[in-house]
Amino acid sequence: MIRLDRKPVARSVDSMLSSSSVFQTMLQEVIKVIGDYSENNDIFYDDPLSADTQLIADLGLTSVDFVSIFQKCQSLSPDRLSFIELVMPVEGQYVSDLSIGELSEYIIKQSASIGPTSTKGSAGSQGQQPKDVEDSKYKRSPFSSIQFEQFKSLIQTPTFSADNTIDTRYKLVFILSSPRSGSTLLQRMLDQHPEIESPEELHLLHYDTYAQRQTALSHAETKHLLGGTVRLRAKVNGISLEDSARLEGELVESETPVISFFKEIEDSFSKEYLVDKTPSYAYSRHTLERITAQFPDAKFIYLVRHPSAVVKSLVDSQLQEIIPFARRYTGDTSAIPEMIWALCHENIQSVLKDIDNSRIHYLNYEDLVTSPDKSMDELLSFLGLPFYASCANPYSAEQSMQIETNEFAGDLKFFLENRIVDNRADIWRSFPALHSLSEISVGLMGNIPGYEVQQ
Numbered sequence: 357m358i359r360l361d362r363k364p365v366a367r368s369v370d371s372m373l374s375s376s377s378v379f380q381t382m383l384q385e386v387i388k389v390i391g392d393y394s395e396n397n398d399i400f401y402d403d404p405l406s407a408d409t410q411l412i413a414d415l416g417l418t419s420v421d422f423v424s425i426f427q428k429c430q431s432l433s434p435d436r437l438s439f440i441e442l443v444m445p446v447e448g449q450y451v452s453d454l455s456i457g458e459l460s461e462y463i464i465k466q467s468a469s470i471g472p473t474s475t476k477g478s479a480g481s482q483g484q485q486p487k488d489v490e491d492s493k494y495k496r497s498p499f500s501s502i503q504f505e506q507f508k509s510l511i512q513t514p515t516f517s518a519d520n521t522i523d524t525r526y527k528l529v530f531i532l533s534s535p536r537s538g539s540t541l542l543q544r545m546l547d548q549h550p551e552i553e554s555p556e557e558l559h560l561l562h563y564d565t566y567a568q569r570q571t572a573l574s575h576a577e578t579k580h581l582l583g584g585t586v587r588l589r590a591k592v593n594g595i596s597l598e599d600s601a602r603l604e605g606e607l608v609e610s611e612t613p614v615i616s617f618f619k620e621i622e623d624s625f626s627k628e629y630l631v632d633k634t635p636s637y638a639y640s641r642h643t644l645e646r647i648t649a650q651f652p653d654a655k656f657i658y659l660v661r662h663p664s665a666v667v668k669s670l671v672d673s674q675l676q677e678i679i680p681f682a683r684r685y686t687g688d689t690s691a692i693p694e695m696i697w698a699l700c701h702e703n704i705q706s707v708l709k710d711i712d713n714s715r716i717h718y719l720n721y722e723d724l725v726t727s728p729d730k731s732m733d734e735l736l737s738f739l740g741l742p743f744y745a746s747c748a749n750p751y752s753a754e755q756s757m758q759i760e761t762n763e764f765a766g767d768l769k770f771f772l773e774n775r776i777v778d779n780r781a782d783i784w785r786s787f788p789a790l791h792s793l794s795e796i797s798v799g800l801m802g803n804i805p806g807y808e809v810q811q
Contacts, residue, residue, distance in 0.1 A: 382432065383407055383460045389428045390415075390456060397421070407457030420580075422454075429459070433467040436751060438774040447783060448493070448672050491789045494671055496690035498794035499698075503687055507695045510681040514642050516564050518613045522650050526625045528618070529739070530647060531633040532708075533659035534700035536669035538721040541750070541776070542659060543633040545724075545732060548746040552739075554631035555588045557581065560614045562636065562643050566607040569614055577678045585617055592621045615650065629739060638700035639681070644707040656711065657735065658704060660804050661721035663797045664790040665781070667693040694797060701800045718805050722781040751775050 387405045394401070394415065401415050411417045417425070426439045442462045444450050499507075533539045547554035559581045563569035573581050582604075590600035607616075618630075637643050647654070670693035676682040682692050708716055717738040724731045728748040736743050746752060751774055784790045801807060 378464060379460060382464050383457065385432050386429060386456055386460045390425055393425055393428060405456060407455060409456045410453045412453040429463060432463055435467065436774040437463065437466045440773055491787050494668060494787050494789040496694065497688060498792060499691040499695055501796065503691060504695055504698065504796055506687060507685055508699060510684045511639060514562055514640060516646055518615050520650065521652055522615060522618050524618055524622050526627065527629045528651050528654040529629055529631045529657060530654055531631060531657045531659055532638055532704045533635050534638060534666055534697045535635045535675060536666045536673065537659050537661035538724060539633050539635050539659055542724060543631065544750040545747050546631055548750055549736065549741060549744050551628040551741055552631060553627045553629065554633065556584045557634045558584045558632050559634055560585065560617055561647055562640060563614050565611045565613055566604065567611045570608045589621060593624045638703050641703040641706060644703055648707055648711060656708065656716050658708060658716060658718050659721060660807055662784065663694060663697040663793055665784045666697045668784045668787065668790055670696060694794060698797050698800055705800065705803050720807060725776050725781050726778045728776055
C-alpha cells in the first residue's frame with residue numbers, strides 16, 4: 357500500500373517540453389491509458405482530459421489507481437520505468453497530487469535517461485534527499501512493557517473448529533515477517549522460479565470459515581485482500597476468474613472451512629512449492645500456532661528487517677490507520693509502528709522455537725537487497741532447488757509484472773520500482789529520531805540468528 361496524501365510538492369511541466377511534438381504525442385497516449393482505465397473501472401469525470409487534469413483533485417483517483425495506471429504506462433516506454441521519484445521526489449514525502457502533463461513529462465524524461473548500463477531514473481538514485489524531510493515525523497518515546505501488554509490485549513483471539521493436519525503432494529512454505537519488511541519483493545523473487553508458485557497474500561488462516569473471512573475483509577479498505585484465493589484458484593485449476601469467484605461464493609454460503617483451500621487446488625497443482633506470504637499472520641500467536649500444528653511438514657522463511665526501517669516505512673505509508681487493533685489503541689500512538697514490529701517478532705519467535713531448525717531459513721531484508729544473488733542462492737538451496745538468475749532480479753521478467761494492481765494484495769510500492777533498491781536498506785540512518793529503540797525491540801533483535809543488533 358502507498359499513500360499519496362502527503363505535503364504538496366510544487367511541480368510544473370517544463371514549458372519548452374510541453375510545446376514539443378514529443379510531449380504532445382506522449383500526452384495523448386497517457387490520456388488514452390487513463391481514459392481506458394477510467395472507463396473500465398467506472399471512474400467518471402465531466403471535463404475532457406488534458407495536461408492540466410489532476411489525478412486526485414479532478415478524477416478522484418486513489419493510490420491504488422495511480423499504481424495501476426503507472427503499470428499500464430509501462431507500454432509507452434521501451435524500458436521498464438521507475439515511478440517512485442514521481443510520487444516520492446523527497447524520501448519519506450509523497451506528493452499530494454499529479455497532473456496528466458506531469459506524468460507524461462516524467463515518462464519522456466525517464467525513457468531518455470535509461471541506458472543499457474545506466475541506473476539513472478532508478479528509485480533512490482536521485483531526487484530523494486532525506487535532509488529535506490522533517491525528522492520530527494518519526495519521533496516517538498520508547499514503549500514500556502505495560503504499554504506493550506495493553507497493545508497486545510487489543511488483538512482478538514481467533515477460534516478454529518478444524519484441527520486436523522493437512523498433508524498435500526506439494527510442499528508449503530510460509531514467509532513470516534512484520535509488515536513493511538520486503539515480503540512482497542521476496543514473494544515476487546520466489547515466483548520467478550519454475551518450481552515455486554508464490555502468489556499474492558492469501559489471507560486465509562486467521563479465519564475458521566470462508567464466511568467468517570468474507571465478513572472480516574469485505575470493508576472498503578480491505579476487500580481487495582479477498583482476491584488472492586480467487587486468482588490463485590483460477591490460475592492453478594485453469595478456470596476463469598468469474599468461475600473461481602462463483603466457487604468462492606459457494607464456499608462462503610456453505611461456511612466451508614478455509615483450510616480446505618489447500619486440498620482444493622492439490623489435484624491441479626503442478627509445481628513443487630506453494631508459498632503463503634501473508635504478513636498479518638504474525639499479528640496473532642494463535643494463528644501462527646495453528647499453522648505449525650496443521651502443517652507439520654511446512655517450511656518457514658523468517659524474514660527480518662531492522663525495526664527502525666520498518667517504523668519509517670509504517671509511518672510513511674500510514675499503514676497503522678487500516679489495522680483494526682492498532683486503531684483501537686488509545687495510548688501514545690507514536691509508539692504503534694515499533695510495537696507492531698515487536699508484536700510480530702515476539703509471536704514468530706515464540707512459535708519457531710519449537711520447530712526443528714532444518715525447517716527454518718533466516719533471511720535479512722538488508723542482505724536480500726544488497727546481495728540478492730547470494731541471498732536467493734542460499735534460500736533456494738534451503739528448499740532443495742537449483743538457482744535461477746531471474747529470482748535475483750524480478751524486474752527483468754516483464755511477463756510477471758503485468759497484473760491487475762488495483763486488486764493486488766501486497767505492497768504496491770514494489771510496482772513503482774524498476775530494480776531492487778539496495779540503498780533503501782539503511783536509509784533510516786539518515787533520520788536521528790529513528791535511532792532509538794525500546795528495550796523490548798533490542799531484546800527481540802538479539803534472538804535472531806545472524807542478525808547484528810545495531811542502533
